[in-house]
Amino acid sequence: MSAGPHISISAETISYFANIPISNSILTSLIVSAILILFALIAKKKLNTRDVFGRPGAFQNFSEMIVEMLYEFTNSVTHNSKKTKVFLPFIASFFLWILLNNWLGLLPGVGTIGLTHEPKEARLPSIEAKASEVELAVEMIETTDYVETLEVVGDEAHTEEAVTAGETHAEEAAAGEKAHGKTFIPLFRAGTADLNTAIALAAISVFVTQFLGFKYLKFGYFKKFFNFSSPIMFFVGILELVLELAKIMSFAFRLFGNVFAGEVLLAVILFLMPVIAPMPFYGLEIFVGFIQALVFSMLSLVFFNMATISHEEH
Secondary structure: OOOOOOOOOOOOEEEEEOOEEEEHHHHHHHHHHHHHHHHHHHHHHOOOOOOOOOOOOHHHHHHHHHHHHHHHHHHHHHOOHHHHHHHHHHHHHHHHHHHHHHHHOOOOOOOOOEEEEOOHHHHHHHHHHHHHHHHHHHHHHHHHHHHHHHOOHHHHHHHHHHHHHHHHHHHHHHHHHHHHHOEEEEOOOOHHHOHHHHHHHHHHHHHHHHHHHHHHHHHHHHHHOOOOOOHHHHHHHHHHHHHHHHHHHHHHHHHHHHHHHHHHHHHHHHHHOOOOOHHHHHHHHHHHHHHHHHHHHHHHHHHHHHHOOOOOOO
C-alpha cells in the first residue's frame, strides 16, 4: 500500500469472469442492485401483512412512504396519472440506484479495504530475471569447474563465496522487483464514481426518452429532428439532434464529476486529519449524494415529459 491516499480516476480490475474483467465499481454496483431487488421482494411479500391490531408493519410503512414520495415527485411534473405510472419505474430506479451507490461509497472500508495485485506487466520482467539467474548460475558452475581444475583449495573457497554472493544478490533483486510491481487495489468503489457507469446511466436515460417520445407521438416525434418545412427548421432540427447526443456526456460528467470529486476530497482529508476533521465533509457528501440522485432523476423526468408533448402542446 502506498504511503499517500489511494486515488484513481478509473475503476480498477479486481478479478475476471470468463475473461471479462470485473472492476471494483462493478462489484459495488452488483451489491447495490442485489440490495434493491431484495428490498423490492421483501416489500412485495409484506404488502398485505398486518399486526394483531390490524396495522401495517414498520417495513411496509417505510416502503409505502418511499413509493408515495417518488409518485408525488413524478406526478408534480407530468400532472397526468397515466404518464406518472409509466415514468415512475424509470425515475424510481434511477433515484434509488444512484442514491444507494453514492452513500455506499461513504461507508468505512470503501476505498481502504482491498488486495495487493501484481499486474501482468510486472510479472514479465521477473520471469526474465529468473532466466538470467539460471544463465548466470550455469556460467558460474562452468567457471567453478574450470577453476577447480586449475586453482588450489583456497581459490575454490573464494569461488564458492562469490557464487553464494551472486545468488543472494540475484534473489534480492528479484524480490525488490516483485515488490515494486505490486499495487494496492480497493475492493469496493462507488459505481457512480466510475465514468463508464455514469455514461451507461446517461445513455439509458436518453434512449428511454426517445422510446417514450415514439410511444406517445409515433413518427411525428422525429419531426423535431428532421423538419424540411424550411431551411431554418431544418437547421433547428439538426441542433436538436446534436443536443440529444450531448445530453449523454452532460449527464455523465455531471454525475461522475461531483461524486468522484467528493471521494477525492474525503480521501485527502482522511489522510491529513483522520479523526475529527472529516466528519463535516461526510455530512456534506451525504447531502451531495442525495442531490445528485435527485438532479439526475429530475432531469430525466423533465426530458421524458417533454418528449411526450407535441410542438403544438409546447
